[in-house]
Amino acid sequence: MSQDSQHGKWTISSSDDDDDEVLPPSGTTMSKSHRVSDSSHCSNSHPAPKLEPATASVEVKPEPAPVSSLLIGSEARQLAAVNQLNPVKYESSPSLAGKRKKDVSDGSGWALSDSDDDNDDDAANGKSVSKVPKRQPPSPKAKKPKVENERPPSPHGRFYYIDEPEDFFESSVPCLNDTYRFYLNKVTGLDRKHNSGALHIRDILSPLFGTLKESVQFNYCFDIAWMVQQYPPEFRDLPVLIVHGDKREAKARLVQQAQPYPQVRFCQAKLDIAFGTHHTKMMLLWYEEGFRVIILTSNLIRADWYQKTQGMWMSPLFPRLPKGSSATAGESPTFFKRDMLEYLASYRAPELEEWIQRIKEHDLSETRVYLVGSTPGRYVGADMERWGHLRLRKLLYDHADPIPGEERWPVVGQFSSIGSMGLDKTKWLAAEFQRTLTTLGKNSLRPDPPVHLVYPSVDDVRTSLEGYPAGGSLPYSIQTAQKQLWLHSYFHRWKANSTGRTHAMPHIKTYLRASPDFTQLAWIVITSANLSKAAWGALEKNNTQVMVRSYELGVLYLPSAFNMKTFPVHKNPFPASSSSSGFPVPFDLPPTHYSSKDQPWIWNIPYNQAPDTHGNIWVPS
Template sequence: MSQHGKWTLSDSDDDNVVPPTPPKDLNKPNVKPECSANSFNTVLNPTPKSEPSRENSAKFQPSLKPENVSASPMGSEARQAAHLNQADPVKYDQRPTPAVKRKRERDESPWNLSSSDDEAPSSAPDAKPKQSRSGPPKKKIRDARPPSPHGAAYYKEEPSDFFEADLSAMSNTYRFYLNKVSGIEQKYNTGALHIKDILSPMFGTLKESVQFNYCFDIPWMVQQYPPEFRTKPVIIVHGEKRESKARLIQQAQPYSHIRFCQAKLDIAFGTHHTKMMLLWYEEGFRVIILTSNLIQADWYQKTQGLWMSPLYPRLPEGSPETLGESPTYFKRDLLEYLRAYRAPELAEWIERIEEHDLSETRIYLIGSTPGRFQGPDMEKWGHLKLRKLLSENTCPVPNMEKWPVVAQFSSIGSMGLDKTKWLAAEFQRTLTTLGKTGSSSGSAEAPLLLVYPSVDNVRTSLEGYPAGGSLPYSIQTAQKQLWLHSYFHHWKAETCGRSSAMPHIKIYTRASPDYSQLAWFLVTSANLSKAAWGALEKNGSQMMVRSYELGVLYTPSAFNMKTFPVQKDIFPVSNTTTGFPVPFDLPPHRYSTKDQPWIWNIPYTQAPDTHGNVWVPS
């Protein structure tokens, strides 16, 4: 077994004890476990649970500035750990000594779990994370920071023109854009968009909007709207319940123009993970489908992606709702997705979409909505929808069945005891579908490359170890599926100036062996989990989906091509480019024996990150 498939775990007398649930308190952060914790026979062996992966619980997130980190951690356990790490950093030369007794020395791996409370999953969503740390008290460092290897600009406030997009540099062929990243060379932000750009008057005179998302910082979100639009009506679509819902509503109390729509989550452990904006202008209507949460950290120094629709004009008065459909049936699928919420708050928006012309759309919509589906409904959602679209809209070229599939994500769910439980038996078959006659022919021959950041990728990123707070792969899940790690790859983007911006983007694509062509390309909110993509039940006669997800699929046929040519050097961006702007250097590189996948809830103290700190979740 390669070294990236091993962990060393500290011993404890109560490894199998689940921490007690503290009293509920509206003033305390609501913690939800992110990754599955099914029973498994390993050295860890925690109390059995059944829970799919989740990227990071959608809680109110305080605004996070590099020079002014709030002292109150909120959000998921992984993001809380990152927040605490930034607010009270542990310097490399102040590394703590182990706080628990060890029954034997283990030197074969640098990964050590320091507490049995971290080994066992929380028994309730309201469990409060421990905030104590080993070692002597450390003085909080806020302004005095070590020199950044990325240059002095890393710590500076961005100039005003950072938030002004150059429309002449934007490529409208695919309408796929990256987010702007703070602290990198300007050319690597050409053609990229900040949320302030998206909401600015240059794209339309905004009248109302809807924000679908997972994590929210409402005060920060309001500030991203330009002053002239800052009090226009906004609906927030979320999946919060009970205390976390109360906190979200409390954050919006100063803003009378904000209303809420709670997504129904009828199946346990599902999440509202969709990230979408609906923007209604005086001039028309627009849809944005993206990978960023509505928190500052996701728009600061992470690589994110988004699809921006054309400006859809209003149809002539009295037009039937079937008018204005695109060749990709985007209008039908968007309306069907919105109706799946069964929410009165969205009824008016459904009517508005029916009244607009969406015929210019050239992408396919792929959504997930919670439920158990049978018959034709099975192909409406999740990976079976993707399989159906690939079957109907891809045209295989010679030897395409051997083309590798590349999948990138920021969270990983429980896949089962081996690859045949879901990944290879079900999901890989979808990803290797080619045309009507080759729906499963490539599953055995096509390599599957799973791209997930290594510990060193996180350590050397712009944010350093705290970047791992948005990569909540837990030790509890990882220990159950060491077989999965043989699939792991990472980007070595030496020629890409964004290589140090930690990816939070989710991409699934199929590329030629020389990576010069793509058979299709998908950007989505969906991570690598059964909760997001769905899993077959009842001998394949039923599809079960837990979460809301949304993404867009690009197929060459929709652009009158046989394959997409890959744009090798996408920076600086040009509006004359015809190649597809893959946001990372290809090919991805297989993990070496020294590489280890990032696991958020174990310490890393052997090497400092880009801020001179180590990672000690506690």
């Protein structure tokens, strides 16, 4: 089957026939139901939403989001920005009841708005399936309500919605003896103890970590002006290379953002398979003292560093090798240096050549994590194990140790977005992907352990720090959800009481294998990859070929690299303690299964039956 697009003519293989998770060309509008994996597809591909005159039921928050936030991101992100700028109060919900016109036939309680009547084929042609709400702030003459009357009492405290406090940017230096070098981000509105040991982007770029000379920022979504301001003043004019996947109009807008900043240069990632994305999130930092790699889950926009749960792996400071060192010098037991060089080479980008050479000149031998990357392409033979979930399977086969009774060790996947899994679980999830996640060493055992998928429910989003707008970063669409109702039996609530992150919705993505009592880990991955075939790859042609659409990057922690049999689970990771051998899992184990009343968050249907923590409702059309 062939289709035409701005990328030219392309062919859909048999594995794609039931797959609606493809993206439109950059600069094209498409419903999130047809976007692949990210909770923040931030290609700036949508125009600013049109606004209509307000009704008396619409009020304005005293501290509106910047206008630029209406232009950055996916349709779901833009909708969240509009809802924050012009919230619809809960009291107005009766007048909006007509928005919920069409009940889902399965009786799940979901509803479709008018815009959802469009055929899915419209999305393949670049037409919008769901529209951003059309609302207008009240007349400038209208008196703004006082802050204390603007929102109902919040369970998170009076000031959880305000801007960062003065001490929020106080730099933190993690203990140099930290075992795992895994950190969460700082979250505004949490108790100070739940930010202990956490990092903000300003901490990462602080001179406390090194005297910066130059840097590279790999990401999907960029706010260039905001990003530049996160560098300390003494580093703000140093060269920065932006690695992105935007094309055409989106690329032009990104370049326009950087016009005031001559130190910013660009490298466009080659997306050889139509509708792939550059979703990798990584920093390369070159110092006078050495070199550092940060692999993380945050986009380079303020919202991702404010009230969401994010994670990152921060490498040690890699020293420069002596001149004349061999080509294999500075390698780690996990072959991190070799794999990083291979990943960078996959871009085939002249702009990265100098960075490849710099990495070759540094000693990465202290690294104890394995690199798990995805790059776009169709791979056969030995190349099938280079990228995506088959890369993870190969690492688990070669380096993980078998565990007695492993058939009872459950798999947990946690993510912020969901692609199309197929008509039933055997199409991908319970077939090739589960086989990867259950691989442990070179034994022939093919267990069928429990699989728990952690994804926020509607109530998780409603009661979060951001309220319903947090759902803009959780773009699971009604069109995709209706096609895979079987998937929802796997779902578990987002709960993170031990870390204090329960009310900060996740943009982090983690996959792990745990003991039956959830006190031990066989392995854990921190990655940019959501639950998506586009991100992890899918087998084709009778399992003789694997197709990967997108760039992704993460790190795998294996106990053998830390001289352990398993990782103990650190149930109370704050304040952070380098003396603990436990891994700081960012959510509570065991996971809590959805109750009969719980529903997964769906971004493009209305929620007007109960107010969020700001007293507002969610009206997507």
